[in-house]
Amino acid sequence: MPPDTKERILDSAELLFASEGVANTSLRVLTDHAGVNLASVNYHFQSKDALVQAVLYRRLNPINEKRIALLALAGVDLHKILDAFYRPAVDAVLDSAEQGRPIAALVGRIYSEPGELLSSQVRALMSDVFQRFFAAFQSALPNVPPDALFWRMHFCVGLMAHTFGALHLIEGMARGRVRIDDREEILRQMIAYAAGGLKADGGSQCASS
Amino acid sequence: MPPDTKERILDSAELLFASEGVANTSLRVLTDHAGVNLASVNYHFQSKDALVQAVLYRRLNPINEKRIALLALAGVDLHKILDAFYRPAVDAVLDSAEQGRPIAALVGRIYSEPGELLSSQVRALMSDVFQRFFAAFQSALPNVPPDALFWRMHFCVGLMAHTFGALHLIEGMARGRVRIDDREEILRQMIAYAAGGLKADGGSQCASS
DNA sequence: GTCTATAGGGTGATAGAC
DNA sequence: GTCTATCACCCTATAGAC
Numbered sequence: 001m002p003p004d005t006k007e008r009i010l011d012s013a014e015l016l017f018a019s020e021g022v023a024n025t026s027l028r029v030l031t032d033h034a035g036v037n038l039a040s041v042n043y044h045f046q047s048k049d050a051l052v053q054a055v056l057y058r059r060l061n062p063i064n065e066k067r068i069a070l071l072a073l074a075g076v077d078l079h080k081i082l083d084a085f086y087r088p089a090v091d092a093v094l095d096s097a098e099q100g101r102p103i104a105a106l107v108g109r110i111y112s113e114p115g116e117l118l119s120s121q122v123r124a125l126m127s128d129v130f131q132r133f134f135a136a137f138q139s140a141l142p143n144v145p146p147d148a149l150f151w152r153m154h155f156c157v158g159l160m161a162h163t164f165g166a167l168h169l170i171e172g173m174a175r176g177r178v179r180i181d182d183r184e185e186i187l188r189q190m191i192a193y194a195a196g197g198l199k200a201d202g203g204s205q206c207a208s209s
Numbered sequence: 210m211p212p213d214t215k216e217r218i219l220d221s222a223e224l225l226f227a228s229e230g231v232a233n234t235s236l237r238v239l240t241d242h243a244g245v246n247l248a249s250v251n252y253h254f255q256s257k258d259a260l261v262q263a264v265l266y267r268r269l270n271p272i273n274e275k276r277i278a279l280l281a282l283a284g285v286d287l288h289k290i291l292d293a294f295y296r297p298a299v300d301a302v303l304d305s306a307e308q309g310r311p312i313a314a315l316v317g318r319i320y321s322e323p324g325e326l327l328s329s330q331v332r333a334l335m336s337d338v339f340q341r342f343f344a345a346f347q348s349a350l351p352n353v354p355p356d357a358l359f360w361r362m363h364f365c366v367g368l369m370a371h372t373f374g375a376l377h378l379i380e381g382m383a384r385g386r387v388r389i390d391d392r393e394e395i396l397r398q399m400i401a402y403a404a405g406g407l408k409a410d411g412g413s414q415c416a417s418s
Numbered sequence: 419g420t421c422t423a424t425a426g427g428g429t430g431a432t433a434g435a436c
Numbered sequence: 437g438t439c440t441a442t443c444a445c446c447c448t449a450t451a452g453a454c
Contacts, residue, residue: 005419005420019323020323020324021232021322021323021324023230023232023233024232024323024324026446026447026448027447027448027449028446028447028448036420037419037420037421037422038421038422038448038449039420039421039422039449039450040419040420040421041448041449042448042449042450043419043420044419047448047449048448048449105321105323108321109318109321111371111374111375111378112314112317112318112321112370112371112374112375113230114228114229114230114233114314115229115230115233127382130382146386147386147387148398148401150382150383150386150387151387151395151398151399151402152398152402154368154371154372154375154379155368155371155372155398155399155402155403157371157375158367158368158369158370158371158372158375159363159364159367159368159371159406160367161321161367161370161371161375162320162321162363162364162366162367162368162370162371163363163364163367165320165321166320166321166363166366166367166370169320170363173336173339173359174359177355177356177359178356178359178360186360188411189357189360189361189364190360190364192357192406192409192410192411193360193361193364193406193407193409194364194406195409195411196405196406196407196408196409196410197368197401197402197403197405197406197409198402198405199405200401200402200404200405200406201401201405202397202401202404214437214438235428235429235430236429236430236431237428237429237430245438246437246438246439246440247430247431247439247440248431248432248438248439248440249437249438249439250430250431251430251431251432252437252438253437256430256431257430257431
């Protein structure tokens, strides 16, 4: 009844890549942690690099598919569009934390890790998701110029990536002020802030000292 | 008049850590790039780890000191407070890019890199900066509850970190739509979005599907 | 499919001559 | 302060027995 070798490798890789980083995780430590033989990584996957891509594919593709499914139900309601974007990711991250295998840091780092971390398959779906949400935001916010909207969508991605990637840091600074395991609360905070940012006026000049 | 050995090591380390990542940069490649001897790293710094901290200290402390100086002039004007927070970082990142030694990715990753990347010295100043800006935002936004403000400040940090950490990715997706070398434009976009997010109403319930 | 053994090479750190 | 040489160890990937 324990999962098979291939899945155990994926599980351990996910955990260690998240906590130690990809480059700091050797295949020896990884296979020891998984309780499998060192050579099995190269048998089931071709290389460490391919393993990394398999780990990310398994996590990110379901998230992005759920985003597309939820977006189809959101209409032009800005909060629902944002919910469709954030909820699948927050669910995946907090579910994994509850199961003792936190992936927050891994998900938070996918945009900024050096090297070609993502397979073309994952990249293609992420690009598709970006295009769909861009169109949805345009419909919901017809007064925001496309160039400003492009920046703002990246800011929406960024606040989420940072929330996941620096979750331990945020938790440390909170000192009980906020709960990082309350997903509805986190979603409310992210959505409220992102909606305010997306709707903001002033993509031209103004401000600065 | 080339800079001395210690500085050349710092310069090369900064460049390679940014482009390849800390864990992927070996001291051999680093010292070859700097044109110095391998052993000089352990002479001038004690270890690779201490070198990492020295690299970050040199860049981050001036940024944080400028933030404090600008904040003192901002009063309770939200846009000026945000300008005080973002401008020193955007300046440092874009200056370095113009000089052919881009540090954006390095700065963008400091919050999410695994391991204890930052020295206690840098941590202390960053914590101080966070407290000061938190107080300033509270004065400028008396109606935002402290718990919501705590999240929102992290979102403000996150959109900046992601903008730097994923700058090459953003540039790739832009396809000429936006310019990533126009610092006043980037600052305008970041400040407008962050101001909208910070001011948003709805830290309680509402929204979601 | 799973194992052992090992090839072939890279790593951070240091001793000791200059 | 700077060099060479080297220690002691870790790494990914693979060949070949079972």
